[in-house]
Amino acid sequence: MKVRTRFAPSPTGKVHIGNIRVAIYNWLFARHTGGEFVLRVEDTDIERSTPEAIHALFDTMEWLNLDVDGEPLYQTSRQQAHLDAAETLLEKGLAYKEDKGGTGQGECVIFRMPGTDVTFVDGIKGKMTKKAENMQDFVIVRSNGTPVFHLANVLDDIEQGITHVIRGDDHVENTFRHIALYEALGAEVPNFSHLPMIVNHQGKPYSKRDGDAFVGDYREKGFLPDALVNYLALLGWSPGDDREVMTREEMVEAFTLERCQSSAAQFDMKKLTWMNGEYMQKLPMDDFSAICFGELEKAGIDAEPEYAEKVFELVRERVRTVADIAPMVSYFFTDDYEYDEKAVSKKLQKDGVAETLAQVRAILEALPSFDMASTDKALHDFVEQSGLGFGAVMPPVRIAVSGTQSGPDLFPVLAVLGREQVLKRIDQAVARYLA
RNA sequence: GACCCCUUCGUCUAGUGGCCUAGGACUCCAGGUUUUCAUCCUGGCAACACGGGUUCGAGUCCCGUAGGGGUCGCCA
Secondary structure (H helix, E strand, O other): OOOEEEEOOOOOOOOEHHHHHHHHHHHHHHHHOOOEEEEEEOOOOOOOOOHHHHHHHHHHHHHOOOOOOOOOEEHHHHHHHHHHHHHHHHHOOOEEEEOOOOOOOOOEEEEOOOOOOEEEEEOOOEEEEEOHHHOOOEEEEOOOOOEOHHHHHHHHHHHOOOOEEEEEHHHHHHHHHHHHHHHHOOOOOOEEEEEOOEEOOOOOEOOOOOOOOEHHHHHHOOOOHHHHHHHHHHOOEOOOOOOOOOOHHHHHHHOOHHHEOOOOEEOOHHHHHHHHHHHHHHOOHHHHHHHHHHHHHHOOOOOOHHHHHHHHHHHHHHOOOHHHHHHHHHHHOOOOOOOOHHHHHHHHOOOOHHHHHHHHHHHHHHOOOOOHHHHHHHHHHHHHHHOOOHHHHHHHHHHHHHOOOOOOOHHHHHHHHOHHHHHHHHHHHHHHHHO
C-alpha cells in the first residue's frame, strides 16, 4: 500500500518551530517511501483560523519548499461527516449520551472505551501498551453539537487515507484512544510514530513565549530555508554516518523512522548559524548577489550594480546569515558610516596615529595606480621603512575607511573603495578623532 | 499523585555484546595563516546518570534508584 502522511496543523497565525519539524519528518518519510504527503487544515477554532492565518501556513510551507500532494482538506468542511459517524457509533452502542453536568450545557456524546488493553508498535519508540483500567471514556461530540478533536482527527485521517501518523510525543496518550476509535469505526489502524519534543536553550519545552518559537523568527533572522530544514531534520534524526550538511535528495534517500531519536533534543542556535553559513557559501554567486541586493534595498541603501557586485564578492565567505549582509557592507555605500567606539579608542586615538595616517595618506595619494597589488606593496614598504609594524599601521587605516576593525582583507577593500573615497575617509577620521 | 515515555562530551549525535583506551559535528580554548576578523588550517578540552545483575566480555541485555519529559479538558 502506498504510504500517505500528513501535516495537520491548526492555523493560528504563526507556525511553531516544533510543528514544522513534525511536518518535515512527515515530508521526508513520504518522499523516502515514494508515497504522498498531504495537508489538512484543522480550522475548527473559528476565532483563530482566519484567512490570514491559513495564508501564513501556506506561505511557510512554500518558503521551506515542502511540497504537498493534492489539495488541502479543511476540517470544517467535514463537520457533517463527523456528526454522522458519531450517530453511527451511538446506534451501535459504541458511544452514549450523557449530561456530565458542571457546565450545564446538556448532553454530549461520549465514546465508550472497549475495556481491553491497547497496544501498538510505535515506529520510533517501539512497543507501547496501556492497560484498560488506565483509560477512560471520552467526549467526541460536545453538548453544543460540535465534534471534538479526537473524533474529527481520526475520521479525517481515515478520509485522507493516512497510513502513517507521525506526530509529536504529546500525542501518545491520544493514540491509545484513537486506536480504539479506529477499531470502533471499523477502519484500519495506521502506523503511529511519536517524535520527541524539542526544547529551548534552557532545556525546557518551547513555549510560545520563548523567542524564536516560530518559523517566521528564523526567516527574519536571515536563515536560509534549506539550512533550516537541514538543521531541523538533524535535530532528532541522523543518517547513521557522519554527514551533516546534506541536500534534500540525500536526506530523503537516507531518512527512516528507525533512525529517529526517542529522546528530546535541544535547539542550538549556534549550530544552526554555522550550518546556515555552510549553505551561504554554497550559494551560486548570482543567488548570493540577488539576496544581497534585496537586503540592501530593505536597508534603504542605493547600490550601483557593478560596484555592489565587487563588494559582495569581498564579504561572501564571511557571511553567516542573510541578516549579516547589510551591516557588513553598509560602509561601502555611504561615507556616513558609524565608527565602532571601542575600535576608535583602542586603535585610532593613540599617539603617533595621526602622523602615521598622514604618511599613509601621502603615499596612497602619490601612487601611480591604486590597484590591490600597488597599495599592498606600498604599505608593506612603508611598514618596513618606518619600522612601525603592521599592527600600528593597518588597523588605523581600516578603522578610518570602514569604522570597524574587522572585515575582509584590507587591500581588496581599499581597491573596491577607490582612491578618492579612501583619501576622503582618512581625512574624515582624522578630523573627527585626531584633530 | 496516577499512567506512559526518556537518559553517551556544554549541545546535536555515532554506537544494536568484543572493531570503544567511545567516533563525528557545533561551541569553547590554544597555535598558525609574517595587520584585523565574523574566514581558513592545525591541535586541544570534554560524555556512556547511578547501583546491582546476566555474560569469558556491557555504552550496548535485565532489574532497581535518581533525574527529566508527556498526558490526565465538552483545547487541538
